[in-house]
Amino acid sequence: MWQNSRPRPFEKGVEVHEKVTTMDDNTRTELEAAAFRRLVAHLRERSDVQNIDMMNLAGFCRNCLSNWLKEAADAQGVALSRDESREAVYGMSYEAWKAKHQSEATPAQLDAFKKTHRH
Template identity: 80%
Template structure:
């Protein structure tokens, strides 16, 4: 890309915000589905946000980073939107993502 660093960072930030908003709207898409299809989920995004904050010396707790991604406390999101994983979903997760 032939753009300056500041503009690139602003564009990447806008894309991140749009992705997070999209995932907030698509509560029907479960994290396990995201992991099985794309190899990352909402929790991964929140972990990456916390890692970035840690790298910059910014105080951000795990709960705060999850709330930034989910738009609400994680436990509230789980109670409202998370469904029980099917045996097929669990098997796919174990096969493809042994570290999660």
């Protein structure tokens, strides 16, 4: 997954790059965690972006991230409630975030959601 390119000797006048894994698991985990924290911070800053729009365009939303966080905690035997995982993503309780930032879904948003999420 995490690879660097190392030049190999020229083959027929074209430089070929060999993929070499150079990252240990701890470093990879730290980088993934940093990227996750940055994504969460970005979504907190972009409270104007509604969850339904994220679901319609990307197939996931803040709730999905909080569910994935809880699933990871459960898999590791770490006690984390649904409310705690949502607060970790939203930066406040889910109810407070909805009251402050969530708008009523439009008919177009609901229609798009029904078309893309048939489960």
